[in-house]
Amino acid sequence: MPLDLKSLITARLGENYKLHEKHLNPTLVRVQQIIGFNQVYARAQGAYLYDLDERDYLDFLSGYSVFNIGRNHPVVQKAITDVLDMDLPNMVQMDCSLLSGLLAEAVLKKLPPHLDAVFFCNSGAESNEGAIKFARAATGRAGLISLHSSFHGLSNGALSVMGDEHFREGFGPLLDNCVRVKMGDLAELEQHLSRKDVAAFIVEPVQGKGVNYPTDDYYREAQKLCRKYGTLLICDEVQTGLGRTGKWWGFEHWGLEPDIITVAKSLSGGYVPVAAVVARRSIYQKVFSRLDRCVVHSSTFGRNNLAMACGLATLQVLDDEGLVERAQEMGAKLVARIEELKKKHSLIKQVRGKGLMIAIEFHEPSELSARMGWKLLHKVERELFAQMLVTSLFQRHRILTQLAGHAMDVIKILPPLIIGEREIDRFVTALDSVLADCRSFPGPIWDLGANFIKHSLQRSTVELAAAER
Numbered sequence: 001m002p003l004d005l006k007s008l009i010t011a012r013l014g015e016n017y018k019l020h021e022k023h024l025n026p027t028l029v030r031v032q033q034i035i036g037f038n039q040v041y042a043r044a045q046g047a048y049l050y051d052l053d054e055r056d057y058l059d060f061l062s063g064y065s066v067f068n069i070g071r072n073h074p075v076v077q078k079a080i081t082d083v084l085d086m087d088l089p090n091m092v093q094m095d096c097s098l099l100s101g102l103l104a105e106a107v108l109k110k111l112p113p114h115l116d117a118v119f120f121c122n123s124g125a126e127s128n129e130g131a132i133k134f135a136r137a138a139t140g141r142a143g144l145i146s147l148h149s150s151f152h153g154l155s156n157g158a159l160s161v162m163g164d165e166h167f168r169e170g171f172g173p174l175l176d177n178c179v180r181v182k183m184g185d186l187a188e189l190e191q192h193l194s195r196k197d198v199a200a201f202i203v204e205p206v207q208g209k210g211v212n213y214p215t216d217d218y219y220r221e222a223q224k225l226c227r228k229y230g231t232l233l234i235c236d237e238v239q240t241g242l243g244r245t246g247k248w249w250g251f252e253h254w255g256l257e258p259d260i261i262t263v264a265k266s267l268s269g270g271y272v273p274v275a276a277v278v279a280r281r282s283i284y285q286k287v288f289s290r291l292d293r294c295v296v297h298s299s300t301f302g303r304n305n306l307a308m309a310c311g312l313a314t315l316q317v318l319d320d321e322g323l324v325e326r327a328q329e330m331g332a333k334l335v336a337r338i339e340e341l342k343k344k345h346s347l348i349k350q351v352r353g354k355g356l357m358i359a360i361e362f363h364e365p366s367e368l369s370a371r372m373g374w375k376l377l378h379k380v381e382r383e384l385f386a387q388m389l390v391t392s393l394f395q396r397h398r399i400l401t402q403l404a405g406h407a408m409d410v411i412k413i414l415p416p417l418i419i420g421e422r423e424i425d426r427f428v429t430a431l432d433s434v435l436a437d438c439r440s441f442p443g444p445i446w447d448l449g450a451n452f453i454k455h456s457l458q459r460s461t462v463e464l465a466a467a468e469r
């Protein structure tokens with residue numbers, strides 16, 4: 001009997017969390033239940049998700065910046081069906097496919113000419129793994145430097161340069177010769193570089209965790225130090241690339257000339273995973289240095305036709321719809337509107353970001369009642385306040401956002417680059433309402449916070465009991 005996928009999905013839609021609890025990750029299911037994110041979505045389009053009752057949810061998370069062009073874009077859909085209709089040979093491996101050559105050509109047109117060689121793979125983590133290997137092969141050095149609070153992926157090498165202890169906990173030992181430095185501290189960076197054993201300094205132009213970036217010449221001066229001591233500069237553009245920050249690439253904000261960049265997420269158009277390592281040709285050839293090493297670094301699905309077609313279509317959409325420029329314009333409007341709320345709500349400490357990669361940071365409010373709730377939540381766990389806001393935005397206003405990172409009073413928003421005034425109005429109005437509710441303590445929004453406190457204390461009790469055993 002042939003598979004009737006449409007009937008299968010229609011019949012079993014709604015079993016999502018039960019299936020995941022039984023067969024996949026019950027811990028994730030439990031967290032989603034606690035924070036009120038256990039929603040079942042039936043379809044998606046553009047900047048919106050829709051539940052079984054056809055209620056819309058404004059997606060200001062974009063699959064962690066996968067959906068820069070919005071969800072289920074028809075141009076990408078057509079590219080996929082065109083490839084399938086043509087019955088093309090795929091992943092022959094011992095050939096050179098046309099589509100991968102075309103996508104490499106298209107990607108390089110968006111980059112400065114010194115970046116002229118592309119390697120395709122599947123994910124951001126895999127692209128950073130590749131960049132680490134390329135840097136070590138090109139320099140003959142083992143050392144790697146990254147920044148505190150950085151995020152470069154969860155596989156072994158990428159995790160080794162991770163700047164967030166939370167993600168590294170329990171997975172050691174990782175790669176040797178990896179150090180993390182403080183953003184802005186050039187003296188510390190030079191101290192490590194001067195040993196001339198560092199292959200690469202890897203940075204996210206705008207950090208995904210916390211949405212932090214230098215406000216001075218730190219990156220440019222760091223690049224000079226890398227040149228001085230023979231260290232390569234890797235820019236992790238997995239989240240910042242392809243228009244997210246209002247420019248094609250995050251490194252453009254500082255006029256950098258990285259030796260290697262990594263690309264992923266939105267290059268897929270939200271359909272088929274595709275990522276890339278883009279490097280100087282001289283670096284690339286140090287990896288594939290002899291005939292017997294022509295496939296010494298490879299990725300089975302890296303150049304598959306569907307992924308390449310999605311990449312080509314995504315680049316076309318970004319160009320045709322002017323989405324890079326739109327990200328800059330809409331981002332500026334969104335930041336300005338939130339800045340207006342700052343005058344009204346003492347909870348808002350800072351609004352920062354580039355393009356449509358934006359963080360809203362909070363601090364202890366001046367109002368006595370709200371301050372009591374703030375102190376109560378922070379006594380238990382720092383990020384509970386921001387999670388309370390994220391959950392309130394979702395449950396009361398059907399807007400999907402996220403915490404910017406562990407132990408942070410920061411909400412991060414990553415809208416699709418297609419948003420307009422309507423979406424900005426909806427988000428700002430909702431945030432205004434949620435922050436206004438925080439002035440009433442006790443009150444419904446603080447009841448939600450109290451529920452998070454209960455679960456946090458229960459978790460601590462379980463962890464203590466396990467440690468004692």
